[in-house]
Amino acid sequence: MIKFNQVYKRYPGGHEALKNMSFEIAEGEMVYLTGHSGAGKSTLLKLIAAIERPTSGSAIVKGQNIKSLKGSALPYLRRNLGLIFQDHKLLFDRNAFENVMLPLQICGFDHRESAKRVRAALDKVGLLQREKSNPIALSGGEQQRLCIARAIVNRPSVLLADEPTGNLDTEYSVEIMNIFKSFHQVGVTLLISTHDESILRQFPARSLSLKAGELVA
Amino acid sequence: MKNIVLQHLRVIRFTLQRLRHTPGATLLNLIVIGIALSLPVGGYVLLKNVQAISEQMAGTPQISAFLTIGTSQEEISRISQQLKEHAAIDRIEFVPRDLALKQLQQSTGLADVIGGLAQNPLPDAFIIYPIAMEVKKLELLRDDLKSWPKFEHVQLDSSWAYKLEALLNFGRLAVFILAAMLSFALIAITFNTIRLQILTQREEIEVSKLIGATNGFIRRPFLYFGLVQGLLGGTAAWLIIAISLKLLNYSLANLTHLYATSFTLANLSWSDSISLLGFSAYLGWLGAWLSVSQHLWQIEPR
Numbered sequence: 001m002i003k004f005n006q007v008y009k010r011y012p013g014g015h016e017a018l019k020n021m022s023f024e025i026a027e028g029e030m031v032y033l034t035g036h037s038g039a040g041k042s043t044l045l046k047l048i049a050a051i052e053r054p055t056s057g058s059a060i061v062k063g064q065n066i067k068s069l070k071g072s073a074l075p076y077l078r079r080n081l082g083l084i085f086q087d088h089k090l091l092f093d094r095n096a097f098e099n100v101m102l103p104l105q106i107c108g109f110d111h112r113e114s115a116k117r118v119r120a121a122l123d124k125v126g127l128l129q130r131e132k133s134n135p136i137a138l139s140g141g142e143q144q145r146l147c148i149a150r151a152i153v154n155r156p157s158v159l160l161a162d163e164p165t166g167n168l169d170t171e172y173s174v175e176i177m178n179i180f181k182s183f184h185q186v187g188v189t190l191l192i193s194t195h196d197e198s199i200l201r202q203f204p205a206r207s208l209s210l211k212a213g214e215l216v217a
Numbered sequence: 218m219k220n221i222v223l224q225h226l227r228v229i230r231f232t233l234q235r236l237r238h239t240p241g242a243t244l245l246n247l248i249v250i251g252i253a254l255s256l257p258v259g260g261y262v263l264l265k266n267v268q269a270i271s272e273q274m275a276g277t278p279q280i281s282a283f284l285t286i287g288t289s290q291e292e293i294s295r296i297s298q299q300l301k302e303h304a305a306i307d308r309i310e311f312v313p314r315d316l317a318l319k320q321l322q323q324s325t326g327l328a329d330v331i332g333g334l335a336q337n338p339l340p341d342a343f344i345i346y347p348i349a350m351e352v353k354k355l356e357l358l359r360d361d362l363k364s365w366p367k368f369e370h371v372q373l374d375s376s377w378a379y380k381l382e383a384l385l386n387f388g389r390l391a392v393f394i395l396a397a398m399l400s401f402a403l404i405a406i407t408f409n410t411i412r413l414q415i416l417t418q419r420e421e422i423e424v425s426k427l428i429g430a431t432n433g434f435i436r437r438p439f440l441y442f443g444l445v446q447g448l449l450g451g452t453a454a455w456l457i458i459a460i461s462l463k464l465l466n467y468s469l470a471n472l473t474h475l476y477a478t479s480f481t482l483a484n485l486s487w488s489d490s491i492s493l494l495g496f497s498a499y500l501g502w503l504g505a506w507l508s509v510s511q512h513l514w515q516i517e518p519r
Contacts, residue, residue: 051427051518072431079429089424105227106430108220150428 251453407504447501
């Protein structure tokens with residue numbers, strides 16, 4: 001599903017964010033990405049979502065080489081990925097329902113079918129009662145769940161989550177991890193970056209450990 | 218296919234909502250576009266009207282050729298024959314001097330003056346209707362006829378119409394320059410409106426790109442906005458012109474009444490109206506397109 005081979009990412013100015021990165025994530029696998037801030041976790045996720053391109057090496061995501069991916073093919077790769085951001089990236093000019101609707105509008109889904117899917121996704125993350133709320137009126141945990149609903153509404157086969165529990169209390173974190181676990185059980189490939197030890201203990205899975213841009217375990 | 222149409226309809230509805238959402242800015246933009254367009258289009262309408270009037274007055278071009286007084290009947294019939302055989306001449310009309318005098322008496326009300334004349338001062342004349350309409354060819358024919366020995370004076374009657382035509386051409390050029398400049402203004406207005414929209418929707422664009430929106434999808438609402446704004450601006454220009462003409466016609470009626478004639482300024486024809494709307498919509502679209510291609514690539518998710 002995701003295969004990195006000797007991937008380097010060097011930013012202009014010489015900073016090397018990722019060095020000699022090689023790993024593979026199988027379909028349906030759940031994998032943690034751990035390490036201190038600045039270790040390169042976000043960069044790695046950005047490479048997978050083709051937000052950044054590798055400087056050298058091959059990064060294959062769903063059979064597509066990110067390095068040589070054409071700009072016109074990029075949207076279609078991203079439609080297969082559900083992206084969950086630490087800062088949620090929700091739009092505050094529309095309500096929760098419309099936020100989750102956006103990916104389906106982009107893909108050109110039929111309106112009635114979309115509405116059903118949006119409600120199903122909101123139900124999944126426990127926000128069905130809040131569909132009319134503006135995201136700004138939601139708590140941090142609720143915003144994170146809304147972001148998850150938006151990421152899954154399109155039924156992607158891969159979910160990438162960048163510190164999804166980063167700013168949350170333990171209680172909320174567990175709630176969110178339970179949601180992820182349920183996706184894992186239905187065969188979604190998951191890559192979750194975190195530095196939360198308690199989560200790693202409670203929901204054990206394979207870990208990719210990063211340290212200063214290198215894979216250490 | 219049905220889905221694609223529905224998507225586009227949704228974008229159009231969304232565009233209209235957005236226009237309604239900021240009524241003040243929308244109204245100002247439409248007025249500015251309307252005024253900018255109504256100047257050259259109004260000029261065009263006036264030129265069209267002047268042209269129509271001039272055509273009414275000028276009719277087909279003719280050449281009057283006056284014979285030397287005392288030309289004999291045989292010579293007249295010989296010249297008549299030569300004129301009929303001339304390749305550049307459609308038909309001719311012979312006006313004998315007696316007839317010309319009678320016509321002059323009847324038409325001008327100078328009967329007393331003319332009656333007092335000892336002899337008829339008018340020459341025999343041919344009225345010649347050429348085949349060609351172009352001013353160059355007419356002048357050529359006139360010069361040719363001038364060189365014939367028995368013609369005292371040859372006159373191209375509608376030369377004033379050609380002077381008017383030259384004046385109209387000048388007017389057309391002025392309108393064209395005005396139209397070109399104000400078209401740029403319209404493009405610039407749309408360019409800037411869209412630029413501001415893109416800036417305020419930066420976040421939405423970024424998020425849309427992250428969740429798989431194609432460039433076409435992101436561009437679409439902006440292009441429709443430009444198109445609709447241009448179309449509505451064109452409609453505003455049409456209304457400005459229609460209302461102005463109504464007012465002008467009203468006062469023109471008073472004026473022409475005094476001169477015992479009547480004519481009214483015609484509004485834009487159907488096809489001209491459609492051209493105006495189509496062109497303004499296109500310019501709006503173009504401005505939006507330029508703006509989008511200038512600014513959209515700068516917004517990439519980080």
